[in-house]
Amino acid sequence: MDPIRRAKIEELRRLGIDPFPTEPFQTNTTAAEILRYYPQQKLDFKAVRIAGRLWRKRLMGKASFAVLRDETGDIQLYFQRDDFLDKPEMYDSVFKKLLDLGDIIGVEGFVFTTKTGEITIHVRHFRLLSKCLRSLPIEKETEERTYAAFTDPELRYRMRYVDLIVHPGVRELFRRRTAIVQAIRDFFNAKGYLEVETPILQPVYGGAFARPFVTHHHALNMELFLRISNELYLKRLIVGGYTGVYEFSKDFRNEGIDRYHNPEFTQVELYVAFQDYYWMMELVEQLLEGVVRKVVGNLRLSYEGREIDFTAPFARMRYYEALEREVGKDVRRLSERELIQLLHERNIPLPEPPYERIDLVSQLFDKLVEPACIQPTFILDYPVEVSPLAKRHRSEEGVVERFELIVAGKELANAYSELNDPLDQRERLERQAALRAAGGLEAMPMDEDFLRALEYGLPPTAGLGLGIDRLTMILCDAPSIQEVLLFPLLRPEPPLEADR
């Protein structure tokens, strides 16, 4: 806390001014509205009331300029000493000395244009609404350069409130994130699907390969897991008779943090009865076209310096064929030794032991095929070994009816014709259990209740998971997941000192 600002509080109180008043301040316009409509005189701007942070002061003698920043933008203020003849201290002391940059104020006045052509509020009255006791990293820009830019990512993420105050573009990004979620919700609602909420605390976790966060419930004295996925619950709801359900799901995975991964992240999952993954591919194309057009305004956008085109239909490649295109041979025919040889040739590290044959194939795919898919690309028909919840392919051995949508070299969505044969499902989960027993930390645990639900009959169902954070990254051209999370996980900072 700035001791000078702290002292100003006492000074204000001596003048009878409450630095944190209770009375509301009713505004009747915004900075953006004034700047947009004043030139055409479409609205009456003779008595505007507007609130925001004091952003700049250009003090002169008997008259001064300032800038006010509200949520919509910045607008210049003009103060004249002669306007405060009844209370001269309001200009000379309160405005000129006791108000600091960052203070939240409300002003009332009329709009005019200065000699230099800037739309400005001539302030007749102003009120301090909340004192700002720390100096903000207010940036100053000229044509040549920006001064005091607040750019340190750590500080920006730790003090996102400051980041948001200082950077209108960051505020805009998170508006866009909300717009993306809203567009998806509108799309699903228009189709008649039901938005639901399922447990975040789960006695058995499942639906994905990941290590969970573990917690404990005292009253029931039981171990609980934060969900890594809501998939198995949404399928139970399809068993229960809903035709289409979806949920925006915060999922938690106890794994590493990098520019694509945060321990908690958001997916939307959708399950629709009586459909299959082919149908789901078309739905995803329709969904993304709609969302991108609505949010970006154009199906072509720039991400990391490359153009991405969301015009449907997206490219489609089958898993093993895509791999064959990269390595020149059908990896299904290769021995484990030949696969290892291939990895060596391409300078790709072996997976962590204990690994199986399929892990070598996966590694090849992840390192060669995924990064090469820049434009939206459906990869379909994944190996059955890596897809324990997907239905076996209707006509081909060894693969399942599953697709991933890859954009900019990263998985954006994952979908199956859901496995609804409870006997097959049990075998697949038993294999997962065996992998866990062998030390596979990410293999799925057995979920007997889920199997019981399947035994009551899950209709043929298409299911989808779509990563909201990654979609937001692409649609905002954001370089890391931290940039699209309001409060990304950081290590704790050392304790702040109490400051009175």
Add this chain to the structure above:
RNA sequence: GUCCCCAUAGCUCAGCGGUAGAGCAGCGGAUUCUUAAUCCGCGGGCCGCAGGUUCGAAUCCUGCUGGGGACACCA
């Protein structure tokens, strides 16, 4: 988990063995159309923390902490 880079004033950064610097922000003064306002004056720092080397360390070395990046993991 491994490797590389970074940490100096409220913010952005310079200084890289010899008395801690700049711009912006701040404080005092002048100023009735400024907009990085201008002009005069002023204050501000455990140079991330702890050790070590040295006559002398912000500067060199080691460790720690925090951050960034790459790799690994996340099929």
